[in-house]
Amino acid sequence: MLYLNEQEHTTAKKKHQDMIKLHRVHKEYHPNITALCGIDLHVEPGEFVSIVGQSGTGKTTLAKLLIAEERPTRGRIVIGGWDITDIHASQIPFLRRQIGVVFQDFKLLRQKTVGENIAFALEVAGEPRQRIRDVVPQVVRVVGLHGKEDRYPNQISGGEQQRVVIARALVHRPKVLIADEPTGNLDAITAHEIVDLLRKINDFGTTVVLVTHDKDVVNRLKRRVVTLKNGCIHTDHKVGKYVLA
Amino acid sequence: MKLVRTIVRAFKFALQNFWRNIWLSIATILVFVLTLTMINLLIVVHVLTQTAVQQVEDRIDVSVYFKRGTSEPTILEAREYLLGLSQVRSAQYVSSEEAYTRFTQRHRNDSSIINALSTIESNPFGGSLVIQARAPEDFEFILEALNNPQFGDAIEQKDFEDHERIIARIRSVTDRVQWFALGVGAVFLVIAVLIVFNAIRIAIYTHREEIGIMKLVGASNSFIRLPFLLESLIFSLVSTLIMAAILLPALQVLDPQLSAFFGTASIGLTEYVFSNGFLVFGGQFIVLAALSVLSASVAMSRYLHV
Numbered sequence: 160m161l162y163l164n165e166q167e168h169t170t171a172k173k174k175h176q177d178m179i180k181l182h183r184v185h186k187e188y189h190p191n192i193t194a195l196c197g198i199d200l201h202v203e204p205g206e207f208v209s210i211v212g213q214s215g216t217g218k219t220t221l222a223k224l225l226i227a228e229e230r231p232t233r234g235r236i237v238i239g240g241w242d243i244t245d246i247h248a249s250q251i252p253f254l255r256r257q258i259g260v261v262f263q264d265f266k267l268l269r270q271k272t273v274g275e276n277i278a279f280a281l282e283v284a285g286e287p288r289q290r291i292r293d294v295v296p297q298v299v300r301v302v303g304l305h306g307k308e309d310r311y312p313n314q315i316s317g318g319e320q321q322r323v324v325i326a327r328a329l330v331h332r333p334k335v336l337i338a339d340e341p342t343g344n345l346d347a348i349t350a351h352e353i354v355d356l357l358r359k360i361n362d363f364g365t366t367v368v369l370v371t372h373d374k375d376v377v378n379r380l381k382r383r384v385v386t387l388k389n390g391c392i393h394t395d396h397k398v399g400k401y402v403l404a
Numbered sequence: 405m406k407l408v409r410t411i412v413r414a415f416k417f418a419l420q421n422f423w424r425n426i427w428l429s430i431a432t433i434l435v436f437v438l439t440l441t442m443i444n445l446l447i448v449v450h451v452l453t454q455t456a457v458q459q460v461e462d463r464i465d466v467s468v469y470f471k472r473g474t475s476e477p478t479i480l481e482a483r484e485y486l487l488g489l490s491q492v493r494s495a496q497y498v499s500s501e502e503a504y505t506r507f508t509q510r511h512r513n514d515s516s517i518i519n520a521l522s523t524i525e526s527n528p529f530g531g532s533l534v535i536q537a538r539a540p541e542d543f544e545f546i547l548e549a550l551n552n553p554q555f556g557d558a559i560e561q562k563d564f565e566d567h568e569r570i571i572a573r574i575r576s577v578t579d580r581v582q583w584f585a586l587g588v589g590a591v592f593l594v595i596a597v598l599i600v601f602n603a604i605r606i607a608i609y610t611h612r613e614e615i616g617i618m619k620l621v622g623a624s625n626s627f628i629r630l631p632f633l634l635e636s637l638i639f640s641l642v643s644t645l646i647m648a649a650i651l652l653p654a655l656q657v658l659d660p661q662l663s664a665f666f667g668t669a670s671i672g673l674t675e676y677v678f679s680n681g682f683l684v685f686g687g688q689f690i691v692l693a694a695l696s697v698l699s700a701s702v703a704m705s706r707y708l709h710v
């Protein structure tokens with residue numbers, strides 16, 4: 160895969176402006192498994208960045224580092240001015256409330272309705288009932304699922320399920336939304352709808368990091384594309400476009 | 405406010421865990437109840453032993469018979485001396501006349517004995533002291549004290565022994581029962597700890613999706629742990645309540661029979677348990693809860709990864 164650049168992206172920004180800042184981030188799962196090798200990446204608030212690359216190049220690893228699911232072996236990670244490199248375990252929940260996550264294997268609870276699945280994220284964070292009652296309909300409307308709150312996951316389509324997952328990621332009004340292969344199991348049209356939803360969320364001001372394999376998705380987006388190769392940043396283009404190699 | 409909300413929600417999750425693995429919950433509670441049964445058996449046997457030993461001990465006395473012709477003042481002096489010992493609870497003087505009267509009273513229907521007695525001109529009985537010790541172990545000391553040359557020569561015979569054997573027999577039986585209960589109780593306790601560990605491990609496994617989601621949406625670690633701790637508390641509480649529901653009626657049936665056996669108004673077991681019920685069952689609950697919370701914590705630290 161190749162991503163042609165139309166305009167070289169410059170990362171020379173003032174430090175305090177960065178929403179996400181990775182400085183020479185290395186990640187080794189074992190001494191001989193290097194997933195990331197010295198990543199330098201700066202993402203501004205409100206940006207929409209797609210992370211692409213072949214399987215096994217460390218895209219998911221990168222996403223996991225951003226939510227402190229994994230720790231970097233070396234380097235520094237700063238999110239919204241908060242250095243999370245050595246974040247204490249007790250602080251991780253607060254980080255997670257500021258970063259919405261959509262993972263491919265990050266499923267819905269079958270025995271809960273759409274509304275309950277979304278409310279769950281607020282319940283477990285100890286939010287008051289009244290706030291849950293206010294927020295859930297709002298995010299349901301944002302992802303275009305109103306009227307389906309009382310359905311169970313097996314009563315809605317795959318695309319709709321993914322919308323519920325996105326809605327759940329939005330309940331804490333995160334500054335950053337990280338989506339790892341959110342269109343993985345979806346057909347092209349549904350995938351585009353999901354990406355449109357992500358773009359809409361981005362338009363509201365949320366920084367979006369999208370990890371994807373999908374060339375159509377990247378082409379349609381016309382946003383910044385970072386390509387990883389063997390754990391390193393291969394290209395970083397302001398507006399990425401997929402072309403056949 | 406937020407704390408209350410958190411606890412209420414965690415409690416809801418705990419109840420869900422409980423119901424979703426209901427058979428495991430039942431098995432856990434069963435082992436808990438068996439463990440408690442052993443502990444309570446220990447308590448009951450202990451109280452019964454105390455009662456039985458007390459009964460025998462209260463009856464133990466040593467009769468010290470003085471030689472005929474020993475003067476009353478000498479015997480009374482011996483009595484004073486004995487009462488001065490801290491080991492002696494009481495010392496009753498039985499004069500030779502009294503002994504004679506008692507003897508004839510006891511054998512009044514046996515003419516041959518009465519006749520034989522009447523052929524003897526003088527009273528064949530000497531005076532005696534009936535001594536009660538504070539503790540059965542003290543008799544040895546008391547008897548030793550009586551060997552004191554002042555009285556030793558005047559003493560005809562000392563008579564006790566049998567009681568000691570009775571107490572020893574009671575103790576050997578109850579000791580064996582207590583060791584048995586202790587051993588079985590300890591085994592059940594180990595099983596209980598292991599089963600809680602497993603119950604929590606399985607609860608974590610059944611809820612791995614929820615737990616994964618909770619972590620990713622920013623549930624605090626304590627919120628993730630709380631339902632499992634509460635679940636182990638629910639196990640302990642339900643087991644203790646079941647135990648109380650079994651033990652209290654059982655005691656009420658048993659108590660009159662045991663009282664009849666020991667020939668006392670009441671051995672006080674029921675009163676003891678009823679009046680100290682809070683302490684008895686509260687204590688058991690606390691021990692059980694502490695152990696199961698500990699076990700659950702180990703299970704969580706191994707399988708929860710938070």
Ligand SMILES: Nc1ncnc2c1ncn2[C@@H]1O[C@H](COP(=O)(O)OP(=O)(O)OP(=O)(O)O)[C@@H](O)[C@H]1O
Pocket residue numbers: 188189192193194212213214215216217218219220221
């Ligand atoms: N938990 C782990 N333990 C050991 N090695 C791991 C672990 N997770 C990932 N890796 C390795 O790290 C490398 C990067 O994995 P990662 O999942 O980040 O790739 P990816 O770009 O997301 O791939 P894909 O497109 O297939 O999802 C791979 O070589 C993978 O085998």
Ligand SMILES: [Mg+2]
Pocket residue numbers: 218219220339
């Ligand atoms: Mg991946």
